Amino acid sequence: MHIKELDYLSPATLAEACGLLHSGGPGAKVFAGGTDILPDLKRGRVNAASLISLAGLDGLKKIEKRNSTQPHPSTLYPLPSTLFLGPLVTPDALDRSALVREIFPGLSEAAASMAANQVRGLATLGGNLCSAVPSADLPPSLLTAEAELVLTARDGERRLALKDFFLGPRKTALRLEEILTGILIPELPRGTGTAYDKFQARDASALAIVGAAARLTVKDNKIVKALVAIGACAPTPLLIAAAGEFLAGKEPSGQNFARAGELAAQAIKPISDLRGSAQYRREICRVLTIRVLKRAFERA
Ligand SMILES: Cc1cc2nc3c(=O)[nH]c(=O)nc-3n(C[C@H](O)[C@H](O)[C@H](O)COP(=O)(O)OP(=O)(O)OC[C@H]3O[C@@H](n4cnc5c(N)ncnc54)[C@H](O)[C@@H]3O)c2cc1C
Structure with missing residues (x-):
């Protein structure tokens, strides 16, 4: 497989880049690091007549x-x-x-x-x-x-x-x-901690089977605000509203984090693929959610 010939344009200003994108029409694609778009062009998943590099901006x-x-x-x-x-x-x-x-x-x-x-x-x-x-x-x-x-x-x-x-x-x-x-x-309020964890098939350079992020704001041993988001378990990364709503106003305890983990596992819409079954992803999602909530709390 090879990439068909195309124009590589290097605008020096944002205005120039916007102008090139406008004049290039649907065939003009933005090019940043190229780590996604180059494989996509090779596989024919993306068609482009010109690449507009942002590197000079x-x-x-x-x-x-x-x-x-x-x-x-x-x-x-x-x-x-x-x-x-x-x-x-x-x-x-x-x-x-x-x-x-x-x-x-x-x-x-x-x-x-x-x-x-x-x-x-x-x-x-x-x-x-x-x-x-x-x-x-x-x-x-x-x-x-x-x-x-x-x-x-x-x-x-x-x-x-x-x-x-x-x-x-x-x-x-x-x-x-x-x-x-x-x-x-x-700006995050005082008393806020954040954490991310990812489960992957090997130690490095692998895509997430599940990715979990948490943010907790704690005051006087009560959770003022909690946000949990999960990747790789639905067509888009998901904010898990049920987990955040459940945790708000509660104590930052292991029991409450465990319930939030269950709510996250219920809210996702995972598929089964080569990297893991839907059931496997739900279980990993539950465990990772608890883990990131605990770590975010330690940092809050
Ligand atoms: C070996 C390998 C391992 C990888 N591992 C991971 C991993 O562990 N985790 C992970 O999340 N990803 C991973 N990736 C995917 C990839 O590296 C990331 O998604 C990366 O952040 C894409 O950025 P880029 O600058 O290379 O995007 P590009 O390939 O330059 O662009 C990607 C798409 O975004 C558009 N685009 C880029 N920037 C802009 C902009 N500013 N405005 C409008 N459109 C824009 C492009 O037009 C294109 O459609 C991996 C890729 C490879 C090749």
Whole structure:
């Protein structure tokens, strides 16, 4: 199998990239690290006439704290500060970032769990989201972060909550002419802990059979807010509302985490495939949910 000849374009500005995406029509595809799109082109899963590389857009490689001015959908008022992640940030950079480790260790764990070194230094956060592969490692943690996406086209930008982004396997709400230009994580309240764990068939470089992320905010030994998200167990990564609702207001106890694990196992819609049966995935999901809740609590 080989890739048919196509144009590789290297815009120097975001405006230029948006213009090229507009003028290229459906045959123009965004190219970030290439670790998903190149195999897809080879297998004929994706057709492209041109690849628009984002590599020259340094503004999309940043990890930084920013003051927010726009209302966040979950609070309807601007939060004092936001963690901005550029879509070109690699899993390696996420894992090594002191800021990410401090604010959202669950996301560092998810990035560290991805692939082998070569892929971790090439792949990007934006590509991981836009590929919308159900087993992707970064979406569950970002769902528990209540992350927002900035989507930019030639005629302007819009914000979209990550929970509304995934529509199905390899399907997202990204419009043809849009580029994902930022991932925003609202400030987490004091007393919040986060964690991610993944079950895979071997120690490294394997896709998740189940991925689980948790975020807990605890005050005076009561859970103020809990979010659990599961990957690889449904057509899209899933926020498990029943687990979060059950835990809110309760004590952070082993018994309550065990019940949340059962609720997560009931809420997922796993398939049986080469990597595991649906029943196996439910059991792993239950166990991983308990594990990440305990770890998030230890960090809260
Ligand atoms: C050997 C190997 C191991 C892997 N292991 C893992 C793993 O353990 N866990 C895991 O989650 N994934 C894994 N992957 C999958 C892959 O590396 C990730 O999904 C990666 O994050 C994709 O990023 P990329 O920059 O390479 O995307 P690309 O291949 O460049 O792009 C992927 C898709 O997203 C679109 N896109 C990319 N960036 C943007 C943007 N900013 N705006 C709009 N559209 C965009 C592209 O047009 C394309 O459709 C593995 C891949 C390989 C080859």
